[in-house]
């Protein structure tokens with residue numbers, strides 16, 4: 001018999017912890033080529049507004065060195081915004097477990113920032129970063145942590161690689177708490193998003209996983225407690241769009 005602690009969720013399905021990552025990798029392998037288009041369609045462009053809110057909270061400095069790590073960085077959206085907001089001494093590492101997502105990111109970076117050596121792409125696992133301790137000024141993870149099987153390990157790694165005084169910011173789908181909007185959001189999520197995914201990418205299952213995984217992600221206060229348990233101080237969160245998304249923050253002090 002499998003102990004409860006050896007299992008986790010893959011959407012609404014209960015799976016062995018050791019099996020979740022391969023299933024997640026398969027999701028992003030299937031959608032990588034159409035990932036950005038689907039983000040715009042599904043959120044009606046709102047994901048850009050949420051990512052801009054993350055950059056506003058981060059406020060990368062324009063006149064001093066800034067070493068940034070964007071984990072589960074995928075096709076590079078957050079990294080690009082940090083480069084645009086930061087200065088000449090801003091350096092961003094985009095880390096993702098999925099080679100296909102990174103390949104799309106690299107191609108986009110070459111088009112948007114040709115010859116710019118302030119950005120680099122690294123394949124790796126959020127749970128075990130092959131990066132030195134105390135080496136980054138800030139760490140972001142946008143719509144990524146929900147996919148990581150052992151969230152506590154990823155948070156511990158975030159804490160380890162940040163310098164003292166460093167900032168942790170996490171953008172993630174959350175829980176809608178506005179009457180009526182919650183009903184509309186449920187109907188939209190389950191009835192529109194997977195069929196839209198099938199039309200655009202040829203696959204509905206990755207988007208069925210998306211909407212289910214959002215429901216399984218901890219409530220924002222519970223996740224804030226997990227951030228504090230990893231050692232971060234002043235953990236806080238800001239719900240956006242009626243709770244569709246929350247921006248979580250913590251400091252390594």
Ligand SMILES: C[S@@+](CC[C@H](N)C(=O)[O-])C[C@H]1O[C@@H](n2cnc3c(N)ncnc32)[C@H](O)[C@@H]1O
Nearest residue numbers: 072073074096097098101125126142143144147
């Ligand atoms: C929904 S995408 C988010 C991409 C990007 N941050 C954005 O906001 O557009 C989730 C990403 O998490 C990555 N991912 C999943 N598990 C991971 C892990 N254990 N370590 C690093 N990246 C992971 C996936 O490969 C995928 O690129």
